Amino acid sequence: MTQDSKSRTNATQTLARFVTDTTYDALAPDVVAAAKIGILDGIANMLAGATQPLAAIVVEHLKQLGGNPQCAVVGNDFRTHAPAAAFANGIFLHCLDYEIQGQPVAHGTSNILPCALALGEMKAASGARLIEAYVIGWEIHARLRRASAHCNTSGYHPPGLLGPLAAAATSAKMLGLDAAQVRMALGIAASHTGGLSVNTGTMVKSTHPGTAAREGVEAAMLAQAGFISRDGVLEVKQGFVDTVLGPEFDWDEFLRGLGTSFALVDPGFNIKRYPAQIFMQWAIEAALTLRQRNEFRLEEIDYLELEVPGSHMRSGHEGTASSGLDGKFDIAYCGAVAVAEGRVDIDSFSDATRFSPHVESVLQKVRVTRNPDIPRDPGKTWAAARVGLRDGRILSETCRHYRGSIANPMNRDERLAKLQDCAKRSLALADIERIVQMTDALESVADVRALMSVLGHRSA
Numbered sequence: 001m002t003q004d005s006k007s008r009t010n011a012t013q014t015l016a017r018f019v020t021d022t023t024y025d026a027l028a029p030d031v032v033a034a035a036k037i038g039i040l041d042g043i044a045n046m047l048a049g050a051t052q053p054l055a056a057i058v059v060e061h062l063k064q065l066g067g068n069p070q071c072a073v074v075g076n077d078f079r080t081h082a083p084a085a086a087f088a089n090g091i092f093l094h095c096l097d098y099e100i101q102g103q104p105v106a107h108g109t110s111n112i113l114p115c116a117l118a119l120g121e122m123k124a125a126s127g128a129r130l131i132e133a134y135v136i137g138w139e140i141h142a143r144l145r146r147a148s149a150h151c152n153t154s155g156y157h158p159p160g161l162l163g164p165l166a167a168a169a170t171s172a173k174m175l176g177l178d179a180a181q182v183r184m185a186l187g188i189a190a191s192h193t194g195g196l197s198v199n200t201g202t203m204v205k206s207t208h209p210g211t212a213a214r215e216g217v218e219a220a221m222l223a224q225a226g227f228i229s230r231d232g233v234l235e236v237k238q239g240f241v242d243t244v245l246g247p248e249f250d251w252d253e254f255l256r257g258l259g260t261s262f263a264l265v266d267p268g269f270n271i272k273r274y275p276a277q278i279f280m281q282w283a284i285e286a287a288l289t290l291r292q293r294n295e296f297r298l299e300e301i302d303y304l305e306l307e308v309p310g311s312h313m314r315s316g317h318e319g320t321a322s323s324g325l326d327g328k329f330d331i332a333y334c335g336a337v338a339v340a341e342g343r344v345d346i347d348s349f350s351d352a353t354r355f356s357p358h359v360e361s362v363l364q365k366v367r368v369t370r371n372p373d374i375p376r377d378p379g380k381t382w383a384a385a386r387v388g389l390r391d392g393r394i395l396s397e398t399c400r401h402y403r404g405s406i407a408n409p410m411n412r413d414e415r416l417a418k419l420q421d422c423a424k425r426s427l428a429l430a431d432i433e434r435i436v437q438m439t440d441a442l443e444s445v446a447d448v449r450a451l452m453s454v455l456g457h458r459s460a
């Protein structure tokens with residue numbers, strides 16, 4: 001039997017034991033600290049996302065459906081049942097494309113934090129349990145992503161494809177399920193995966209992690225009630241890996257070091273400095289640095305050239321962003337708005353900014369070129385921005401490690417500045433300060449409802 005075959009045997013059971021056996025007291029301080037950073041960043045994203053146009057549609061939809069008012073919908077004076085709250089808050093958290101991302105590139109927080117908060121509120125769970133559940137969910141999502149790196153998942157958005165399993169594990173931990181129930185929850189969630197990448201640039205993209213969170217909550221609640229799924233759903237023939245991911249899945253990579261090494265600290269995560277797709281971060285920072293270090297007027301620009309890895313390009317469709325939201329995935333737009341406005345923030349991706357005359361004028365002068373092929377390794381990724389001016393000058397800046405990346409991490413003040421900018425859209429300063437205090441000492445919070453009482457309204 002090969003090492004890979006040994007790893008595959010009883011994989012679902014191994015994962016379930018990881019869920020039940022992982023405790024706060026056994027987590028290293030650096031893992032706990034990293035989890036708190038991820039949780040606070042997720043809260044920031046939810047509070048800002050709750051003010052976006054799609055949020056009003058989601059809230060009205062849930063109000064029409066009705067539901068047991070057990071759990072808060074972040075940034076709204078509205079409560080609903082746990083699956084619906086997880087769905088809404090997952091959408092809010094993801095819709096700005098601003099959350100932290102692991103390596104390989106994957107959204108983790110929007111799949112797992114919303115279900116942990118909803119069930120934590122429903123069950124009056126402790127902050128320590130919330131940390132446990134977040135660490136578990138992030139780890140499972142990261143390992144699934146890493147082990148499937150060579151699988152043919154083209155056309156699928158990872159949060160929709162892998163997120164339900166991570167969300168089910170997170171939810172199982174919040175509910176205190178035993179190992180057998182965890183296996184059932186994983187089996188239920190495995191039948192509810194999907195999420196098409198073709199919807200990138202639309203409101204639907206953010207429903208992928210929202211749906212994952214909802215499915216995770218429902219899977220765990222059904223398993224707790226005695227609902228039965230196929231056992232061993234990860235490894236059995238025609239199970240999740242066999243059907244969805246295929247033979248390229250690396251079982252050894254998936255399970256090696258489970259419970260002793262944690263992806264939150266090795267390799268860590270990238271904190272986005274700009275509310276756009278991860279591949280936009282390098283180009284934006286290069287363009288912003290170019291604008292901030294040089295004196296020139298927009299009307300002097302002859303051309304703006306953005307040189308980026310080919311893997312960052314949208315198949316020749318750069319410069320065609322149909323909306324501000326779609327601009328989050330368009331290199332040409334991201335570079336143009338950075339140069340036109342000298343800043344890139346949440347409002348940079350509104351329709352008002354997208355179709356403003358000064359942004360349009362720069363966008364028409366953008367050309368995107370491919371830099372020499374390099375390994376798909378963010379540590380070796382770079383982007384350059386150049387402007388050619390009518391007086392003959394050519395100005396250039398290169399970004400190799402954007403601020404917030406694993407190689408160039410943000411400090412605490414920078415992380416809190418991001419929180420403030422996001423949270424002020426929903427909450428008053430006093431409430432923001434309360435959130436920081438509670439997350440700093442999250443392991444000492446006896447009841448997650450104290451945190452949700454602040455998040456579940458709009459005071460700004």
